Amino acid sequence: MNKKVVKPGIYSVGVVDWNLRSFHGYSIHKGTTYNAYLIMDEKIALIDTVKAPFAEELLDRISAIVDPAKIDYVISNHVEMDHSGSIPAVMNAAKNAELITSAPNGIKGLTAHYGADYPYREVKAGDTISLGKRTLTFIGTPMLHWPDNMITYCPEExxxxxxxxFGQHYTSNYIFDDEIDLPTALYDAQGYYANILMPFGSQVKKAISAVEGLDIEIIAPSHGILWRSHWKDIVEKYRQFSGEETEDTALVIYDTMWHSTEKMARRVAEGFDKRGTKVLLYDLSVCDLSDIMTEMVTARYVAVGCPTLDNQITPRTGALLTYMKGLGPKGKKGFAFGSYGWGGQSIDIVNKELLAIGVEIVLDPMKIKYIPSKEQLEEIENKVASI
Ligand SMILES: [Fe+2]
Ligand SMILES: [Fe+2]
Incomplete structure (x- = not known):
């Protein structure tokens, strides 16, 4: 197996999951990687493992470098099973290894997943272990994005x-940011942030502060490529995402039954265009919620259109608003619109939900009975243009 060298004596031994398209419901387009790192020193450390079905490949990659039985420390930065799933297989092969995890939540999580019988060693923020020439320091990053999360820093390297x-669902047989298509990786990092980390902006800010105090050459995340030539770019992106800085972009998102709400949506988009705003138009019957949320990280405006179906919003609009409520995008301005036949409740429901999400409402709900007239569409466009 081709050894992936991060630096002399440090190897990337994780696996590429090329064909994954749903990451616990978050849809992805290029698969992902589960990165694990082997550090060869007087003591041998493995940082993180991989998803359980790939345990054998992980052990094969380690075995190409060293007998797994010689591993001294297995470090679990995060209990989630994409990184801990192979702990039982690794600990079975590394009979003398200590399993290092954060106190108190790492030990609670690993015990719940894999039992209490492993030689656990709990570490707190600031604790250090020596590998010989190198040391590893643990930095707590709780709720980024589970209670147990920590990151590990090697000052000598x-x-x-x-x-x-700083991870991304990006797949490649190359491991560094300067070996691949950088804009795509940065965009995939935005998608990762949107769909996984968006609710935890304040914890992200704390992590950025911690990173700023460190002397860094490489940021090695647990998904995707390693940031070497461009690590400052990804930190800067995270600063923008967590700082809720928006761009002059509008997302016009709609569901439609007989194309009336669609007609309104297209004129809403025209209105934004008239004011010089970048517009992205999404039909919920064909567009992916994860892709929409990726754009929502930086968008300033969110307009949601929904016809009334059985006195309610449509199920697809419900899914959008539920997902938005959970991820909690900040600093957005928006409004609701839609057509109806008799009840017309959906538009007010969307408006209320946008308010509950924290969206600043910049236009009153726009409702049109049955089919929008030419004049009504003109009025919609003008209202949006004058926001
Ligand atoms: Fe995770
Ligand atoms: Fe992960």
Missing amino acids: KILFSNDA
């Missing part, structure tokens, strides 16, 4: 093993 932070 200037490598930050950042786990999910």
Whole structure:
């Protein structure tokens, strides 16, 4: 097996899951990787493992470098099973290894998943272990994005093993940011942030502060490529995402039954265009919620259109608003619109839900009975243009 060298004596031994298209419901387009890192020193450390079905490949990759039985420390930065799933197989092969996890939530999580019988060693933020020439320091990043999360820093090598932070669902047989298509990786990092980390902006800000105090050459996350030539770019992106800085972009998202709400949506988009705003138009019957949320990280405006179906919003609009409520995008301005036949409740429901999500409402709900007239569509466009 081709050894992936991060730096002399440090190897990337994780696996590429090329064909994954749903990451616990978050749809992805290129698969992902589960990164694990082997550090060869007087003591041998493995940082994180991989999803359980790939345990054998992980052990094969380690075996190409060293007998797994010689591993001294297995470090679990995060209990979630994409990184801990192979702990039973690794601990079975590394009979003398200590299993290092954060106190108190790492031990609670690993015990719940894999039992209490492993030689656990709990570490707190600031604790250090020596591998010989190198040391590893643990930095707590709780709720980024589980209670147990920590990241591991090696000062001698200037490598930050950042786990999910700064990760992307990007697949390649290459491992570094300067070997692949950088804009795509940065965009995939935005998608990762949107769909996984968006609810935890304040914790992200704390992590950025912690990173700023470190001397860094490489950020090695647990998904996707490693940031070497462009690590400052991804930190800057995270600063923008967590700082809720928006761009002059509008997302016009709609569901439609007989195309009336669609006609309104297209004129809403025209209105934004008239004011010089970048517009993205999404039909919920064909567009993916995860892709919409990726754009929502930086968008300033969110307009949601929904016809009334049985006195309610449509199920697809419900899914959008539920997902938005959970992820909690900040700093958005928006409004509701839609057509109806008799009840017309959906538009007010969307308006209320946008308010509950924290969207600043910049236009009153726009409702049109049955079919929008030419004049009504003109009025919609003008209202949006004058926001
Ligand atoms: Fe995770
Ligand atoms: Fe992960």
